[in-house]
Amino acid sequence: MVGGICFRNFGAPRMAGVMIGLTLGPCCFATLFAGEPIMLITFMQIPLYLFSMTVAAYKLNGMLISTMRAERENAFHARHDMLTGLSNRAGLTRAFETRFGSASAPHGLALIYLDLDGFKSVNDTHGHPAGDALLQLVAERLRGLVRSSDLAARIGGDEFVVLSEQTERVQLQRIGERLVAEISEPYELDSGHRLHIGASVGIALAPEHGTDMNALMVAADAALYQAKSRGKSLCVIASQRAVIDGQGAGNRPLLH
Known part of the structure; x- marks a missing residue:
């Protein structure tokens, strides 16, 4: 579920981070009151997972921006003179x-x-x-x-x-x-x-x-x-x- 949030919303990485936090954040605190000691593992895992997926969203966003810039530059160079910057x-x-x-x-x-x-x-x-x-x-x-x-x-x-x-x-x-x-x-x-x-x-x-x-x-x-x-x-x-x-x-x- 969190992977889907990350990959579907990497165009807006801050929003993806907030969505992941709202999805998994309550689980961290719920483990303290679950009465099951083994669930405390998630208390340590979830913050790391949240951090790594948020970082992944930012990296994917950076790749998207780089690709868009490259496409824009290629389109510009295809229709403009390299020496003067005027149209070709x-x-x-x-x-x-x-x-x-x-x-x-x-x-x-x-x-x-x-x-x-x-x-x-x-x-x-x-x-x-x-x-x-x-x-x-x-x-x-x-x-x-x-x-x-x-x-x-x-x-x-x-x-x-x-x-x-x-x-x-x-x-x-x-x-x-x-x-x-x-x-x-x-x-x-x-x-x-x-x-x-x-x-x-x-x-x-x-x-x-x-x-x-x-x-x-x-x-x-x-x-x-x-x-x-x-x-x-x-x-x-x-x-x-x-x-x-x-x-x-x-x-x-x-x-x-």
Whole structure:
């Protein structure tokens, strides 16, 4: 009976200890008045049994908590970029499917595709550790720029994506231009280096430019290509023509 109490309630070990105490505690005192000397053995056994089963409940609770934490961490790492802490490709795709779903969804989404200008020269000049530190600073700055309802992701290399429920073109243009301006501000590394990079932005809308991640990435990539071809550090919102050009260009890998 006490074993059942322990194993059924180890999620709340203090409660299990109280239940065990209330179950066996009266037996300890009852032996003093039972008139059977042999029953005094239980007076010595029961406290030890109560202590050991309570300890077992706490240990089982600790194992449960450790397992839950490990599962939570694994789920986090599966959907987040290890370097920056932002969402990764899998997390971005899941967020899109959750927020947009199908073509019949009642609301739209904007995919803001951001690519750093001049990042390769940072790696070549200062080394990959400096490049990694710079990406972390960019992610931190990007996290502070987006709204709480938006999702920021790093999808590889120096490429970032913001998934936003803002679909007004004028507002999106302002958001994109602000991202370009803020991301292009100088960065101070712990090593003392002061680094300068730029950013180009391409924006695609769902369902206007597609109803799945691949279609939106194609459209946003085409818009980003236009921004870079016009001199970089610009924000361009995709058009239907840009979608066609992007399908032919295939400059960047798509989400799978």
